[in-house]
Amino acid sequence: DAMVIQNPRYQVTQFGKPVTLSCSQTLNHNVMYWYQQKSSQAPKLLFHYYDKDFNNEADTPDNFQSRRPNTSFCFLDIRSPGLGDAAMYLCATSRPGRVYQETQYFGPGTRLLVL
Amino acid sequence: LAKTTQPISMDSYEGQEVNITCSHNNIATNDYITWYQQFPSQGPRFIIQGYKTKVTNEVASLFIPADRKSSTLSLPRVSLSDTAVYYCLVGELYGGSQGNLIFGKGTKLSVKP
Numbered sequence: 001d002a003m004v005i006q007n008p009r010y011q012v013t014q015f016g017k018p019v020t021l022s023c024s025q026t027l028n029h030n031v032m033y034w035y036q037q038k039s040s041q042a043p044k045l046l047f048h049y050y051d052k053d054f055n056n057e058a059d060t061p062d063n064f065q066s067r068r069p070n071t072s073f074c075f076l077d078i079r080s081p082g083l084g085d086a087a088m089y090l091c092a093t094s095r096p097g098r099v100y101q102e103t104q105y106f107g108p109g110t111r112l113l114v115l
Numbered sequence: 116l117a118k119t120t121q122p123i124s125m126d127s128y129e130g131q132e133v134n135i136t137c138s139h140n141n142i143a144t145n146d147y148i149t150w151y152q153q154f155p156s157q158g159p160r161f162i163i164q165g166y167k168t169k170v171t172n173e174v175a176s177l178f179i180p181a182d183r184k185s186s187t188l189s190l191p192r193v194s195l196s197d198t199a200v201y202y203c204l205v206g207e208l209y210g211g212s213q214g215n216l217i218f219g220k221g222t223k224l225s226v227k228p
Binding site (some may be wrong): 088091103 | 157159192202212218
Protein backbone atom coordinates (compact mmCIF):
# COMPACT_ATOMS: atom_id res chain seq x y z
CA ASP A 1 0.00 0.00 0.00
CA ALA A 2 1.15 3.51 -0.76
CA MET A 3 2.03 5.28 2.42
CA VAL A 4 4.09 7.72 4.43
CA ILE A 5 6.78 6.08 6.56
CA GLN A 6 8.65 7.65 9.43
CA ASN A 7 11.71 6.23 11.08
CA PRO A 8 12.37 5.73 13.83
CA ARG A 9 9.07 5.76 15.69
CA TYR A 10 10.87 6.73 18.91
CA GLN A 11 14.11 8.66 19.13
CA VAL A 12 16.08 9.52 22.23
CA THR A 13 18.81 12.13 22.05
CA GLN A 14 20.89 14.15 24.44
CA PHE A 15 20.62 17.85 25.05
CA GLY A 16 22.60 19.61 22.33
CA LYS A 17 23.34 16.48 20.29
CA PRO A 18 22.24 16.77 16.64
CA VAL A 19 19.49 14.43 15.57
CA THR A 20 17.90 13.57 12.22
CA LEU A 21 14.41 12.26 11.66
CA SER A 22 13.46 10.56 8.42
CA CYS A 23 10.36 10.43 6.29
CA SER A 24 9.73 8.53 3.08
CA GLN A 25 6.68 8.26 0.87
CA THR A 26 5.51 5.94 -1.85
CA LEU A 27 2.69 8.24 -2.97
CA ASN A 28 4.86 10.24 -5.38
CA HIS A 29 3.44 13.46 -3.96
CA ASN A 30 4.98 16.84 -4.77
CA VAL A 31 4.63 18.35 -1.32
CA MET A 32 6.14 17.12 1.92
CA TYR A 33 5.54 18.76 5.30
CA TRP A 34 7.04 18.59 8.76
CA TYR A 35 4.91 19.32 11.80
CA GLN A 36 5.78 19.48 15.48
CA GLN A 37 3.13 18.34 17.92
CA LYS A 38 3.61 18.73 21.66
CA SER A 39 1.52 16.92 24.21
CA SER A 40 -2.18 17.89 24.09
CA GLN A 41 -1.52 20.50 21.42
CA ALA A 42 -2.38 20.75 17.75
CA PRO A 43 0.24 20.01 15.09
CA LYS A 44 2.30 23.06 14.24
CA LEU A 45 3.72 23.40 10.73
CA LEU A 46 7.50 23.87 10.70
CA PHE A 47 8.16 23.95 6.96
CA HIS A 48 7.33 22.23 3.73
CA TYR A 49 8.78 21.42 0.33
CA TYR A 50 6.93 21.91 -2.90
CA ASP A 51 9.09 19.73 -5.11
CA LYS A 52 12.54 21.18 -4.39
CA ASP A 53 11.30 24.55 -3.23
CA PHE A 54 11.69 24.96 0.51
CA ASN A 55 9.12 27.02 2.42
CA ASN A 56 9.91 27.88 6.01
CA GLU A 57 7.28 29.10 8.46
CA ALA A 58 8.17 32.48 9.91
CA ASP A 59 8.28 31.30 13.50
CA THR A 60 10.25 28.09 12.95
CA PRO A 61 13.50 28.30 14.95
CA ASP A 62 16.79 28.21 13.06
CA ASN A 63 17.65 25.12 15.06
CA PHE A 64 15.35 23.17 12.72
CA GLN A 65 16.49 22.40 9.21
CA SER A 66 15.24 20.13 6.47
CA ARG A 67 16.56 18.33 3.41
CA ARG A 68 14.76 16.70 0.53
CA PRO A 69 17.26 14.82 -1.65
CA ASN A 70 14.57 13.37 -3.92
CA THR A 71 10.80 13.08 -4.27
CA SER A 72 10.52 10.16 -1.89
CA PHE A 73 12.60 11.26 1.08
CA CYS A 74 12.61 14.20 3.43
CA PHE A 75 14.69 14.73 6.58
CA LEU A 76 14.27 16.91 9.63
CA ASP A 77 17.53 17.95 11.27
CA ILE A 78 17.57 19.41 14.76
CA ARG A 79 21.00 20.92 15.18
CA SER A 80 21.08 21.39 18.95
CA PRO A 81 18.03 19.86 20.59
CA GLY A 82 16.78 21.47 23.75
CA LEU A 83 14.41 20.07 26.33
CA GLY A 84 11.63 22.10 24.75
CA ASP A 85 12.04 20.25 21.46
CA ALA A 86 10.71 17.01 22.91
CA ALA A 87 7.59 16.34 20.89
CA MET A 88 5.97 14.18 18.23
CA TYR A 89 7.24 15.07 14.77
CA LEU A 90 4.82 14.38 11.97
CA CYS A 91 5.60 14.12 8.29
CA ALA A 92 2.85 14.59 5.74
CA THR A 93 2.54 14.64 1.97
CA SER A 94 0.08 16.05 -0.52
CA ARG A 95 -0.43 16.47 -4.22
CA PRO A 96 -1.88 19.88 -5.09
CA GLY A 97 -5.13 19.55 -6.95
CA ARG A 98 -6.59 21.80 -9.56
CA VAL A 99 -10.00 21.95 -7.90
CA TYR A 100 -9.90 20.82 -4.32
CA GLN A 101 -7.55 21.74 -1.53
CA GLU A 102 -5.11 18.94 -1.37
CA THR A 103 -5.57 16.22 1.23
CA GLN A 104 -2.60 15.68 3.48
CA TYR A 105 -1.48 12.13 4.22
CA PHE A 106 0.31 11.81 7.51
CA GLY A 107 2.88 9.37 8.71
CA PRO A 108 2.69 7.75 12.16
CA GLY A 109 5.11 10.26 13.64
CA THR A 110 8.43 10.07 15.47
CA ARG A 111 8.36 10.79 19.18
CA LEU A 112 11.52 12.61 20.23
CA LEU A 113 12.77 12.54 23.77
CA VAL A 114 15.58 14.88 24.82
CA LEU A 115 17.57 13.94 27.90
CA LEU B 116 -3.05 32.89 14.40
CA ALA B 117 -5.54 30.07 14.08
CA LYS B 118 -8.38 30.75 11.68
CA THR B 119 -10.82 28.31 13.27
CA THR B 120 -12.65 27.94 16.59
CA GLN B 121 -13.99 24.63 17.86
CA PRO B 122 -15.26 23.33 21.20
CA ILE B 123 -12.41 21.97 23.27
CA SER B 124 -14.22 18.76 24.11
CA MET B 125 -17.45 16.86 23.63
CA ASP B 126 -18.93 13.75 25.20
CA SER B 127 -21.28 11.29 23.56
CA TYR B 128 -22.60 7.77 23.90
CA GLU B 129 -22.34 4.87 21.51
CA GLY B 130 -24.97 4.92 18.78
CA GLN B 131 -25.61 8.65 18.97
CA GLU B 132 -25.07 11.17 16.20
CA VAL B 133 -22.37 13.70 17.00
CA ASN B 134 -22.16 17.17 15.47
CA ILE B 135 -19.01 19.23 15.91
CA THR B 136 -19.19 22.83 14.75
CA CYS B 137 -16.25 24.91 13.63
CA SER B 138 -16.35 28.69 13.31
CA HIS B 139 -14.29 30.37 10.60
CA ASN B 140 -15.59 33.92 10.36
CA ASN B 141 -12.72 35.14 8.18
CA ILE B 142 -12.93 32.40 5.57
CA ALA B 143 -11.72 33.58 2.16
CA THR B 144 -13.29 32.95 -1.21
CA ASN B 145 -10.73 30.34 -2.20
CA ASP B 146 -10.69 28.54 1.14
CA TYR B 147 -11.86 24.97 1.51
CA ILE B 148 -12.83 23.31 4.77
CA THR B 149 -11.17 20.07 5.77
CA TRP B 150 -11.59 17.87 8.81
CA TYR B 151 -9.01 15.47 10.23
CA GLN B 152 -9.22 12.84 12.94
CA GLN B 153 -6.31 12.02 15.22
CA PHE B 154 -5.92 9.10 17.60
CA PRO B 155 -3.29 9.19 20.37
CA SER B 156 0.26 8.59 19.12
CA GLN B 157 -0.84 8.57 15.47
CA GLY B 158 -0.78 11.10 12.66
CA PRO B 159 -3.99 12.90 11.69
CA ARG B 160 -6.20 11.17 9.16
CA PHE B 161 -8.34 12.92 6.54
CA ILE B 162 -12.08 12.60 7.12
CA ILE B 163 -13.89 14.94 4.76
CA GLN B 164 -13.54 18.15 2.79
CA GLY B 165 -15.98 20.64 1.32
CA TYR B 166 -16.49 24.10 -0.09
CA LYS B 167 -20.20 24.75 0.33
CA THR B 168 -23.57 23.09 1.04
CA LYS B 169 -23.28 19.44 2.03
CA VAL B 170 -20.73 16.74 1.45
CA THR B 171 -21.17 13.12 2.50
CA ASN B 172 -18.85 10.16 2.41
CA GLU B 173 -18.80 6.73 4.00
CA VAL B 174 -17.74 8.01 7.42
CA ALA B 175 -19.17 11.51 7.88
CA SER B 176 -21.16 14.43 6.54
CA LEU B 177 -20.08 18.04 6.35
CA PHE B 178 -22.63 20.82 6.41
CA ILE B 179 -21.61 24.30 5.29
CA PRO B 180 -24.13 27.17 5.35
CA ALA B 181 -24.38 29.70 2.56
CA ASP B 182 -22.21 32.30 4.32
CA ARG B 183 -19.51 29.66 4.93
CA LYS B 184 -18.60 31.23 8.27
CA SER B 185 -19.03 27.91 10.01
CA SER B 186 -19.18 24.23 9.25
CA THR B 187 -20.49 21.18 11.05
CA LEU B 188 -18.97 17.73 10.99
CA SER B 189 -21.61 15.08 11.56
CA LEU B 190 -20.65 11.58 12.68
CA PRO B 191 -23.60 9.16 12.50
CA ARG B 192 -23.97 6.53 15.19
CA VAL B 193 -20.61 6.87 16.87
CA SER B 194 -18.80 3.96 18.45
CA LEU B 195 -16.07 3.78 21.08
CA SER B 196 -13.47 3.74 18.31
CA ASP B 197 -14.52 7.24 17.27
CA THR B 198 -12.96 8.63 20.45
CA ALA B 199 -10.30 10.97 19.06
CA VAL B 200 -9.41 14.59 18.47
CA TYR B 201 -11.09 16.21 15.48
CA TYR B 202 -9.46 19.16 13.73
CA CYS B 203 -11.08 21.64 11.39
CA LEU B 204 -8.76 23.31 8.88
CA VAL B 205 -9.52 26.16 6.54
CA GLY B 206 -7.18 26.84 3.66
CA GLU B 207 -6.92 27.86 0.08
CA LEU B 208 -5.91 25.94 -2.97
CA TYR B 209 -2.20 25.45 -2.93
CA GLY B 210 -1.67 27.12 -6.29
CA GLY B 211 1.98 27.73 -5.63
CA SER B 212 1.31 29.84 -2.55
CA GLN B 213 2.12 28.74 0.96
CA GLY B 214 -1.52 28.24 1.81
CA ASN B 215 -2.76 28.41 5.36
CA LEU B 216 -1.92 25.06 6.87
CA ILE B 217 -2.83 25.92 10.43
CA PHE B 218 -4.44 23.41 12.76
CA GLY B 219 -6.80 24.84 15.34
CA LYS B 220 -6.94 23.46 18.86
CA GLY B 221 -9.24 20.61 17.88
CA THR B 222 -12.18 18.98 19.62
CA LYS B 223 -11.56 16.01 21.85
CA LEU B 224 -14.51 13.66 21.40
CA SER B 225 -15.07 11.04 24.09
CA VAL B 226 -17.55 8.28 23.29
CA LYS B 227 -18.86 6.32 26.25
CA PRO B 228 -20.55 2.92 26.28
